[in-house]
Amino acid sequence: MKRVIVYPGSFDPVTYGHLDIIKRALKICDQLIIAVSSNPTKKSLLSLRERILLLKETIKEMKDVRVEEFDGLLVDFLKRKGVRIIIRGLRAVSDFEYEFQMVLANRKLDEKTETIFMMPTEAYFYLSSSLVKELAGLGADISRYVPKFVEEKLKEKISHAKSQKKTF
Ligand code: PNS
Numbered sequence: 001m002k003r004v005i006v007y008p009g010s011f012d013p014v015t016y017g018h019l020d021i022i023k024r025a026l027k028i029c030d031q032l033i034i035a036v037s038s039n040p041t042k043k044s045l046l047s048l049r050e051r052i053l054l055l056k057e058t059i060k061e062m063k064d065v066r067v068e069e070f071d072g073l074l075v076d077f078l079k080r081k082g083v084r085i086i087i088r089g090l091r092a093v094s095d096f097e098y099e100f101q102m103v104l105a106n107r108k109l110d111e112k113t114e115t116i117f118m119m120p121t122e123a124y125f126y127l128s129s130s131l132v133k134e135l136a137g138l139g140a141d142i143s144r145y146v147p148k149f150v151e152e153k154l155k156e157k158i159s160h161a162k163s164q165k166k167t168f
Helices: 018-024 048-058 074-081 095-111 129-137 148-163
Strands: 004-009 031-037 065-070 084-087 114-118
Touching: 004 018, 004 074, 018 084, 018 095, 018 114, 031 048, 031 074, 048 065, 074 084, 074 095, 084 095, 084 129, 129 148
Parallel strands: 004 031, 004 084, 031 065, 084 114
Antiparallel strands: none
């Protein structure tokens, strides 16, 4: 039987930190489903379609991994897929409380669900999509954090948001 794992998130946008977790997850499963939430808790800069396209481009050379969107509860998506294991990246200590809360909430919703955590390489220990957006908004070089096509998309979205006087 194939071991399938779900890697859920907002991916607004995908970063090299996410890619690091994807590569690590592939070492312990036969198939990885990257599940992109269509209703992220935080306001997203990129549309669902854009977040998915950037992820697909990022993993296009990789085998045994696919990108899907999900709406509503993560546990319901897992049930539909017949998957029990969630994988999440764990970075600095600050992630812990949020992740702990999510594990407990998901377990209450469906006790069959298990979450496993993987730590990214140290270079990405403080990297987050929010940081990347903030740096890009201030004109900093983000090439060490995201692929070129993500950088280009972010710049385009940020200059559009600025022209509309929107926050991001
Ligand atoms: O990348 P993020 O924003 O930390 O990912 C959070 C995400 C999308 C995995 C989480 O918010 C989620 O699972 N949302 C779906 C709704 C849900 O199932 N909520 C209950 C568990 S917190």
